[in-house]
Amino acid sequence: MILRRSRSPLSASLKAIRMPIQTSPPLTSQSLNGTTRVLSSAPVSQPTSTGTPAAMTDDRCLRSMDELLTVLRSQRVKSLFAVVDAGAYRHSGAEEKLAEIFSEFPVTCFDQFEPNPKSHDVLSGIQLFRESGADLVIAIGGGSAIDIAKVIAATAEETASLEDLILRRAPFTAQAVPLIAIPTTSGTGSEATQFAVVYIDGAKHSLDDPRLLPDWCVLDSQLTHKLPRSITANTGLDAFCQAVESLWSARSTESSMRQATEAATLAFRHLQQAVQQGTPEAREALSRASHLAGRAIQQTRTTASHAVSYTLTSEHGIPHGHAVALTLGAMLEHNAAVTEADCNDPRGPEHVRASIRRILTLLNCETAKQGRERIETWIRSLGCQTRLHELGISGRGTMEQIATKTNAERLGNNPRLVTHSQLITILESIQ
Ligand SMILES: [Zn+2]
Numbered sequence: 001m002i003l004r005r006s007r008s009p010l011s012a013s014l015k016a017i018r019m020p021i022q023t024s025p026p027l028t029s030q031s032l033n034g035t036t037r038v039l040s041s042a043p044v045s046q047p048t049s050t051g052t053p054a055a056m057t058d059d060r061c062l063r064s065m066d067e068l069l070t071v072l073r074s075q076r077v078k079s080l081f082a083v084v085d086a087g088a089y090r091h092s093g094a095e096e097k098l099a100e101i102f103s104e105f106p107v108t109c110f111d112q113f114e115p116n117p118k119s120h121d122v123l124s125g126i127q128l129f130r131e132s133g134a135d136l137v138i139a140i141g142g143g144s145a146i147d148i149a150k151v152i153a154a155t156a157e158e159t160a161s162l163e164d165l166i167l168r169r170a171p172f173t174a175q176a177v178p179l180i181a182i183p184t185t186s187g188t189g190s191e192a193t194q195f196a197v198v199y200i201d202g203a204k205h206s207l208d209d210p211r212l213l214p215d216w217c218v219l220d221s222q223l224t225h226k227l228p229r230s231i232t233a234n235t236g237l238d239a240f241c242q243a244v245e246s247l248w249s250a251r252s253t254e255s256s257m258r259q260a261t262e263a264a265t266l267a268f269r270h271l272q273q274a275v276q277q278g279t280p281e282a283r284e285a286l287s288r289a290s291h292l293a294g295r296a297i298q299q300t301r302t303t304a305s306h307a308v309s310y311t312l313t314s315e316h317g318i319p320h321g322h323a324v325a326l327t328l329g330a331m332l333e334h335n336a337a338v339t340e341a342d343c344n345d346p347r348g349p350e351h352v353r354a355s356i357r358r359i360l361t362l363l364n365c366e367t368a369k370q371g372r373e374r375i376e377t378w379i380r381s382l383g384c385q386t387r388l389h390e391l392g393i394s395g396r397g398t399m400e401q402i403a404t405k406t407n408a409e410r411l412g413n414n415p416r417l418v419t420h421s422q423l424i425t426i427l428e429s430i431q
Pocket residue numbers: 188238242306320324
């Protein structure tokens with residue numbers, strides 16, 4: 001890949017191609033002990049009358065590099081800033097597929113970041129972006145590459161420092177630089193969400209702001225053809241869990257439920273084949289499942305299984321998708337037993353039960369107990385463990401620790417309340 005530096009000033013015309021920002025929910029931060037605080041921010045434009053969140057739409061979802069080239073030309077892009085997961089860039093085939101585009105535009109490449117991006121990685125990226133004079137950011141890789149590109153694009157033109165924006169709630173004043181996300185895995189759906197994670201001094205900060213939503217994405221499942229089995233399984237599990245959690249989320253809408261139902265159905269039907277045979281059809285299904293699940297959680301956020309998963313990943317090293325999937329079956333049973341007294345969805349327990357029935361239907365099961373068993377059998381068929389002791393996690397004290405550190409904000413989206421002692425019981429049931 002030939003890299004050139006462009007020092008041309010940022011293109012004023014590109015400021016106009018950013019998607020209209022419709023609402024501006026606050027940035028939030030969760031430390032590893034589960035506390036959450038609001039971080040920011042003032043909206044850069046007024047919410048729409050409907051108050052609907054910004055969303056990735058079909059016309060922003062490109063299917064090939066030819067379509068990408070057409071967009072870049074039509075937007076009169078002068079210079080590109082590529083945020084690249086170097087390994088994924090080479091192994092996925094993105095390097096070959098992007099060769100024509102990268103020969104037509106000056107490109108500055110940034111690949112000096114770790115898998116879970118730290119604030120110093122973001123700062124290096126912002127500095128290089130400013131030096132490059134690029135007017136559009138392209139992210140190529142998995143969740144980490146897309147996350148860091150989102151933060152660079154959203155904060156590069158801010159006068160406030162990154163830490164002021166994230167830690168001290170300084171208001172955003174500038175618009176984000178246009179961003180195109182090209183995922184090389186099928187899991188996070190990050191190309192369709194306005195979330196990103198950055199670590200500052202070891203603490204995880206989850207940003208949630210419309211400025212982080214990519215303007216376009218390129219969904220090309222061929223980029224996932226060479227993914228190893230373990231990554232296919234882990235990322236596919238994330239897509240499935242995000243879809244199921246979105247379905248029962250207390251914030252679900254009709255449109256999020258449609259997207260989540262299709263995503264969960266596709267992932268459940270095709271993940272085993274994607275892992276075992278890696279057929280193009282299965283890869284294509286997973287690519288769509290991941291994207292739709294991303295669009296669904298953009299509206300609903302995730303719930304209890306994600307809430308518990310963060311500690312399983314950060315302190316016990318379990319890959320994200322697998323960590324989430326471990327409690328999904330148990331949470332299905334828990335949520336199915338919702339009552340008037342502990343219902344956390346304003347639409348009431350009957351609405352929650354209807355969502356659970358929708359999930360059971362796609363699992364082809366009658367009861368939540370059967371649904372849990374079906375999910376756990378399926379996870380094992382993907383080569384993943386379903387019991388904590390198989391992963392070296394055991395003991396009442398450890399379960400209590402995990403429960404204590406569970407993310408309170410994500411738990412708040414769960415359709416049924418989960419008390420501390422219920423959470424310990426759930427963890428012990430998968431011990
Ligand atoms: Zn996830």
